[in-house]
Amino acid sequence: MISNELDISPYRQRLAQTGRVQIPGFLQADAAQRLADCLRREVPWTTAERGQPDSPPWTGDSARQRTPEAYRRAAAGFHFVYDRYLMVEAMREGRDPQLLLHAVLAFFNSPPYLEFIRELTGDTSLAMVGAQATRYLPGQFLRVHDDRHEEEARRYAYVLNLSRNWEVDWGGLLHFVDEDGKHLDAMLPRFNSLSLFKVPAKHFVGVVAPWAQEPRLAITGWWHAPPATP
Template identity: 40%
Template structure:
C-alpha cells in the first residue's frame, strides 16, 4: 500500500547523514502513497490529547474536548507555566504502536502505515542511509499539532528502549515557518543550529541522543501540523 519513492537512493544521501547525524529528505514516499496517507491523517478519528503534566507522568485526555472550558484552561495554564523551565509537551496523538488499554481501534490505513514503517523496505532504506545494521524495528504514532501545541527541548535519550534514531514523516498539506511547528535542533547554549519546516511528504531523521524541540504552533496557523513520528530501534518492544 505504501512505498518509498524509487527515485531516492539512500546510499547517495548517506554521506550527508553520517556527517551531520540528521537530515531532511523531501519526497520520501511515492506520490500515491503520500497523498493516500496525508488524506488519511487529515480525516482520521480517535485522536486524544497528550499532555506531559509533570515529571514521569503523561495524561492522554481522550475526552479533553468534552471537558469544561475551566478544566481545559487549568490544564493548559499549568502546562505552559511548567514549560518555561521544564520538559513539557502538548499535542494530539493516535498511538499506532503499543496502543494503551481501552484505546479505540486504529484506522486500517494508519495500521498499514505503521506496518510499512516497521517493514523491510523502510528499514532497509534506514540501514543504507545510516550505515547502521542495528535497526530492526520502528515504532509509530500519529501526531497533530494545533495552535498552542508544542514540544520543549529534550534529547530522546532512553537507553532501556534501544532508540537509535528518531524520525518524523511529515504529512501536512501546506505549512509556513512562521506558523511555528518547526523541528529545531539546539546546541548546549540553546542556539538554534538548524530548523526543519514540516514540508509535505518529507522525512526528518536524526541520531539519538540529540537535543531538539518543536516550536509553538501559532494561533494563526492555517491548519493542523500532521505527521507520523517515532523511533528506529535496535530491538522490538516485546524483547
C-alpha cells in the same frame, strides 16, 4: 510506498556528516496524500501532556481552560502538549482495525523497509521501527529534550511530515540546539518529507501559532536496535 525516484546517496552522506537530514518527496505521491487524509479525517486523537493521562483533544473551551496551566508547567522545565495516536499500542490491542496506520506500521517493520533504513544510516543493527501519529494544534509544543532512552535502544528519530502548504511563520518547526543551548538549525515540516536525526540530539518543536491554517500532522517515532539482553 517509498518514492521510486528517491536517490538516498546524498542524504546518506549528509546524515553521516551532520547527524541529521531532511529527505523531500519521501513517499509516492498517492501514498502521501492518502496518509495525510487519514490523519486529517480518520484518527481518533487524544491529547498528550507530560505527567498527565491522555485526554480528549484540546479544542475550543477545553484548550482555553487548560493551556494556561500547561504553559506554567512548561516555564518550569521540560514539558509537552500535543495530540497523538499510539500506533504500536493500538495494533497490539486490536483497536481501530480499519485505520490505514496499521498497514503503515507493518510496512515500517517489513524486511524491505528495515533493509532500506540500514542502508540509509549505515547501521546494520536496526531491527524495529516504532510509530505514533502526531497532531500539533495552535498553542501546542514540545520543549527541548534529546530522546535518549537506553532501555529502548533508540538509534534514530524520524518525522514523516504530512501537513500541506506549511508556512514558516506558523511555528511547529523542528529545531536543533547544541549542548550549550545555542540554536543550530531548524527543519520546516514540508509535506511528504522525512526529517531524520541520530539520537541523542537536543531538539524541540516550536509552538504552533494561533494563525496557523492547518494542524501540524506527522507520523513520528524511532528506529531501534535490539534491546540489550540482561
